[in-house]
Amino acid sequence: MRKWMSNMDDVEVICPYCHQLVLLVLDPEARGSFIQDCDLCCRPWQVQAQRDENGEWLINVERT
Numbered sequence: 001m002r003k004w005m006s007n008m009d010d011v012e013v014i015c016p017y018c019h020q021l022v023l024l025v026l027d028p029e030a031r032g033s034f035i036q037d038c039d040l041c042c043r044p045w046q047v048q049a050q051r052d053e054n055g056e057w058l059i060n061v062e063r064t
């Protein structure tokens with residue numbers, strides 16, 4: 001399982017369906033898991049978003 005880290009509020013992730021690089025824009029207040037549709041193929045991702053103590057995002061994207 002691949003995870004992404006970012007110190008910005010957006011992160012480029014690989015879609016688990018279409019395998020394209022897609023920019024995921026994060027709500028700075030978002031925590032935990034939520035559903036986000038892929039911009040390219042419109043299929044739903046299960047996104048898990050955590051922030052560490054340095055404010056860095058740790059993102060995991062998988063198929064719902």
Ligand SMILES: [Zn+2]
Pocket residue numbers: 015016017018019020038039040041042043
């Ligand atoms: Zn996609």
